[in-house]
Amino acid sequence: MKKTDVIIIGAGPVGLFAVHQLGIKGLKAVVIDNLDKAGGQCIELYPDKPIYDIPAVPECTGEELTKRLLEQIKPFKTELYLNERVEEVYPEKDNWIVKTNNNEEFLAPNIIIAGGVGSFEPRKISLKECEKFEGKSVFYAVRNKDNFKNKSISIFGGGDSALDWALELSKFSKITLIHRRDEFRGAQHTLSEIRKLQQEGKVSIKTPCQIDSLESEKELKSITIKYDDGKTEKIPTDVILGFFGLIMKLGPIAEWGLNMDKKTIEVNPKNFETNKKGIFAVGDICSYPGKLKLILSGFHEVALASVECFKRARPNEKYRFEFTTSSKTIQDRLGKK
């Protein structure tokens, strides 16, 4: 079990800035996130979209903002635990224990939940029958290409993931690419390569249509797709791959005994503490009168929460408010001379 001062759940902009605010106060933290990289919604939903309301940064993309925050917290050498979802949170004396889906355990007097709208998970095919084949013949990601060799694969989606995998897996499997409209939004050069394979008869493309039903005995045999004009077509299929992007799910957070308002956690706007002592919520996931879901609000929230975290992590020390411009201690912590 790893001991630290603060466990931060969520590596979005607010979670990352939490590291900074804690770090300049001399507190150690770990960050846990379900995604495979830091940045949260900024990196997953709008890496290329410009943001115009970060103070003193007239314009930057979600990706740039994430890069800059990572740069800003570099001096604190904080460990990021990515691809890990927090499953359980429970108290032990004055501390909290956090357990992840990979059985990592952390112990700290403070938890800061900077979880946005929850964790990102793949959006699934709406057809109910697909559920029982999930992980067997229905997949939402390709972890190991070798499992997809010499199969009849039906790929759903119109974005880059769908196109890239159609191209890649067509090297050793029979691919049908199915999309709800004629236009694909993925990279055009990938699409033209796939169109070439289509002419050579190596890939077939079906649009505009959606899945209607699937036929199976013990194993998946075929799927039936339905075109916009109502016509249907049966396609022999061993494997279905769905690429419909990611959806945010609140997940286990709802089960930790925190006071919730719909999908948000109620906090005291004085220090952003929840109804549980030592558990804080900041950023999009917290709610209080007048809450705005802005990155800049999250930065403010985490600055205040970090003060309370200090008091809990260092009960015998007095908290001193300091400026980065004048504090020798802070400058040392930032590695400045």
Added chain:
Amino acid sequence: MAKIIYKDKQGNSKTIEVENGLSVMEGAIQNDIPGIDADCGGSMACATCHVYVEEIWFNKLQKAEDAEVDMIDMAYEPKKNSRLSCQIIVSDELDGLEVTTPENQS
């Protein structure tokens, strides 16, 4: 001000007076209309405020931008008359607009 009619798949409907300038999504969220999640808060990044717009109205609305249509690819059971309600801005002309929420948003 416009009366917006929010229906669900079962046919239940609620009529809400929504101020001009708000989106159909905001009208729903502020009035606790079930079936519209709007996880991303209206930044056209999540497709959880997806609605079906009655045909006659669909053609009267300003056409969806490419980015919105791309996002609708991600929605739960998209159809030809799918829109993201965060992108429909209320005005007097939309008085009587009917939208139906899908069975699920995710």
